Amino acid sequence: MKNSLSFKKKFLIWFWAILAFPLVVAVVLFTLITLEVFGPMPSFEDLENPTSNLASEVYSEDNVLLGKYYIENRSYTSYEELSPNIENALISIEDVRFRSHSGIDFRGLGRVLVKTIVMGDRDAGGGSTLTQQLAKNLFPRDTSHNQLSITRKSKLVLAKLKEWVTAVKLERNYTKDEILSMYLNTVPFGGTVFGIKSAAKTYFNTSPDSLSIEQAALLAGLVNAPTRYSPVRNPERSLARRNLVIEKMARYGFIGDVLADSLKKQPVVLHYQVQDHNEGLATYFRETLRIILTATEPVKENFISEDSYKTDSLEWATNPLYGWCNKNIKADGSPYNIYRDGLRIYSTLNGKMQEYAEEAVVAHLSQSVQPAFDKEQKSKGYPVYSRDVPRDQVERILEQAMRQSPRYYYLRQNGLSEEQIKRSFNTKTSMTVFTYKGERDTVMTPLDSIKHYKRYLRAGFMAMDPHTGYVKAYVGGPNYRYFKYDQVTKGKRQVGSTIKPFLYTLAMQEGYSPCRLVPNVPQTFVVGDSTWTPTNSGDTDYDGQMVTLKWGLANSVNNISAWLMKQFNPQNVVEISHKLGIKSFIDPVVSIFLGTSDFTVAEMVGAYATYANRGIHIDPLYVTRIEDKNGNVLATFKTKKNEAISEQTAYLMINLLQGVIDHGTGRRLRYRYQLPGPLAGKTGTTNNQSDGWFMGITPNLVGGAWVGGEDRAIHFEGITQGQGASMALPIWGMFLQKVYADPSLGINGSSIFAKPVSLSVDIDCPVMAADIESEKNNNGFFD
Incomplete structure (x- = not known):
């Protein structure tokens, strides 16, 4: 009996032990896990603030x-x-x-x-x-x-x-x-x-x-x-x-x-769009903004150019947006990271205007500029570069382009010699290339693909509100996937005659009137031991006559600008240009009025906006505020203003620049694009038609366009297609047509330029170019 009870007791003990064993093991395991014996566990703080890579x-x-x-x-x-x-x-x-x-x-x-x-x-x-x-x-x-x-x-x-x-x-x-x-x-x-x-x-x-x-x-x-x-x-x-x-x-x-x-029973209907940095609206703007936000404090040893170091150092010191991520620290002591922190960055761009700007750039380049350039290239055997460029210089340019390509970098990283790399660049391979009719699969050598892309003319366009400084549209090129270089803030090109208003600003500031009569004759300058006499780009019916300053600017006549240049020294032009917002280096030489200096589209738009803003210069603003992932405002940004010129001077310049549109080199805005209301602007063309510019002004919107080749040696041979009125002006015209047609934007031809209460200068002078044959106007005036 005792043995039977003892067996039963042992059985129950083993039964409950076996039954409880998994539970005990589980309790022990969970206890050890909680005590982090088997590795760290998320802390309470981790659970309260779980981290994940959130896109900004x-x-x-x-x-x-x-x-x-x-x-x-x-x-x-x-x-x-x-x-x-x-x-x-x-x-x-x-x-x-x-x-x-x-x-x-x-x-x-x-x-x-x-x-x-x-x-x-x-x-x-x-x-x-x-x-x-x-x-x-x-x-x-x-x-x-x-x-x-x-x-x-x-x-x-x-x-x-x-x-x-x-x-x-x-x-x-x-x-x-x-x-x-x-x-x-x-x-x-x-x-x-x-x-x-x-x-x-x-x-x-x-x-x-x-x-x-x-x-x-x-x-x-x-x-x-x-x-x-x-x-x-x-x-x-x-x-x-x-x-x-x-x-x-x-x-x-x-x-x-x-x-x-x-x-x-319904089929799967997708609207699939790859979301990457090459797609969507404002691709160039987004990349420039990324570079600005993530900039680090400039170190002199990292710069080749002293001017670039000074420019970036000034931006770091005075621009809160420049390097914002590295200037501002999170609660945990680390800098902000735009790739992980889920920031919401509110830009000044207008979605509709940005869309209209991108459409205008692509439409003009693909339907007008590029076909005309290809036709000219075909007639000359597709040389890509102008025939006046020596063969050895072309080879140096192409070799430099080869060395700057991702392919070259990849081959160097994999240990190939220069000879092997050059052989690779001259070996045909399958590739997909850009065309305005869509991507095209083809077989060509990598060197030929470089020439293929060099043949495409580039463009930069920016528009801003002159009163707030808000940048409304920003287009750095025709296609970001294939042409990464931003021609709005990175590309600096000679500005041609678009610099002439800065010289005329000096004259208006010193009491000259748009109606001031000056001699339309060549002007000779003594430069060192030699002399220099600038010439006009085209003949006019008024050579040798007394003409108004208004007519001189409207038709971009070099004789008149040269006469003004003799009244003011080059340093005066440099100083007024900087006051208007030009930050780039300007060489104070007598040829300055021909636009030999290199500026960005953004600088030029900011400078011209001063005229529409009654003489107050406002730096272009890209961002109004930055929020965290929960909508808390981390930073707000405001425009920087300074009084560059008087209100009267600004209005006189508007009057002069209206003459460009109504009677001069910008007339096609009226007869081709049928744009109503007050319009002002200036065309610009550099030597050999390497750069075509147009700067446009309305009471509430200012814009600028540049068109040209990647290298200055790539350009139209003829002035008809190569001038700014043909290359750049249509972008502004097409853009403004779309803006005026969209009532939701509230910008149309009904607004007027504000006239100063007391204007002491006569502006109602006859326009002496009004009787020039319309045939000349239809072809565009030379500038």
């Missing part, structure tokens, strides 16, 4: 998303911004008991054990809850675990247990709504697309709150295996997966069976 977004003033800076293309979306469709679809396919469990779904684990492991049903689904998946996304698995000698499977088991602990902690710290939105903000949707906001934009060009049931079902199906179920790479699998999600939505009562059957 750039917005226009009218709230158009222009683009992003990112390592992972992820943007933050709150629960309130989510469509119920994406919530229902995700819960149906991934975690139907999401609203009822506390982070771990033991019922789901039982299903996995029985159906998936025992019965081999792969469609039974996984046991991980959305909260566990979020834990894995936010705090990736680490299987190092204190160097313990355990198998890989054991490491994975421990990692899974750590996810369970983290999931429970997340459930304690966040609501279900918050966990759902956090999950949708972190989960990958394929490639560089992370988070529901980026996914909705990339695949359907919509926002998370506007996702339809079938769109939400497709995206919910993607999270399990983004590549396998990609609607781009694997459309059939994607369709099947989407329909499975729809079936589950019906099974769990989120939609009706009839609706589900109807939706399953």
Whole structure:
């Protein structure tokens, strides 16, 4: 009897011991995990502030998303911004008991054990809850675990247990709504697309709150295996997966069976747009803004040019936006990172104006300038460079272009010799090249591809509000993917006759009148031991006569500018140019009035805006404010102003520049583009037609355009096509047509230039060029 009781007692002890052993082991394991014996766990602070790489977004003033800076293309979306469709679809396919469990779904684990492991049903689904998946996304698995000698499977088991602990902690710290939105903000949707906001934009060009049931079902199906179920790479699998999600939505009562059957018959309709730095609006602007924001404090040893070092140092000291990320520190002591911190950068650009500007640049280059240049090139045997450029100079230019190419850098990095590299550049290979009719697959040598791209003329265009300094449109070239160099703020080119108004400004400032009569005769300058006599670009009917200053500027007559140059020394022109906003170096020589100095489009637009702003110069402004991911304002930016010239001088210059449009080199704005209302402006052309310029002014908008080759030796041979009135003016004309036609912008031909209350100078003088034959006007005046 005693033996029987003893056996029973031992049996019960062993029974309960065996039964309790897994529980004890689990308790010990979870305790050790919590104590971080098997590696670090997320702290309370980590759980309160989970980190993820959030893309910074750039917005226009009218709230158009222009683009992003990112390592992972992820943007933050709150629960309130989510469509119920994406919530229902995700819960149906991934975690139907999401609203009822506390982070771990033991019922789901039982299903996995029985159906998936025992019965081999792969469609039974996984046991991980959305909260566990979020834990894995936010705090990736680490299987190092204190160097313990355990198998890989054991490491994975421990990692899974750590996810369970983290999931429970997340459930304690966040609501279900918050966990759902956090999950949708972190989960990958394929490639560089992370988070529901980026996914909705990339695949359907919509926002998370506007996702339809079938769109939400497709995206919910993607999270399990983004590549396998990609609607781009694997459309059939994607369709099947989407329909499975729809079936589950019906099974769990989120939609009706009839609706589900109807939706399953619908094809997958994508509006797929790759979201990268080469695509979208304002690509050149976004890259320039990136460089400005992430700039570091200039170090003299890193600069080749003393002038560039001084310019950047001044920007660092006086421009709050320049180097903003490195000048400002976060609460944790680290600088801001535009690729990870989810900043919201609100620019001054207007989405519609930016679109109109890009359309104008591409339309003019592709439909007019490039066909004319190609035709001229074809007639001369496609030399690319002007025939007056020596052969050895052309070879040096091409070799330099070769050395600056990514291909050359890659081959050098891989240890190839100069001879091998040159052989590679002269070996035909398959490639895709840019054309205005679309990308073209072809076979050519890399050296020939350099020549191919050199043949395309480039452009830069910028428009700004002269009263606020807000830059409204910014186009640095014809296509950012293929022509990366920004011709608005990076490219400096000779400005030609567009500098002449600065000289005329001196005259107006000193009491001259637009009606002042001066002799239209050649002027000779003594330069050192020699003499120099500038000539006019074209004959006029008024050679040798007394003409007004207004007529001289309207027709860009060098005789008149040379006469003025004799009244004022070069240093005066340099000083007034800097007052108007030109920051580049200007050599104080007598030929300064011909525009031999190199300026940027941005500098010129800022300078001309001074005339429309009653003599007050405003530096162009690119950004109004920066917010963090939660909408808290981190910084605001304001314009810098200075009184450059008097209000009367500014108005007199407007009057002179109106003559350019109404009676001079800019007349085609009237007869070709039919632009109404007050318009002012100036054309400019440099030697050999290497640079074509046009600066345009309206009461509320000022713009500037430059067109030319990548190298100065690439240019039109003839003045008719190569002058600024033909190369650059049409961009302003086409842009302004679209702006005037859009009533939502509030800019049209009805505004007028504000006239000073007391104007002491006569401006109602006869325009002596009015009787020039219209035939000449139709071809454009020479400048």
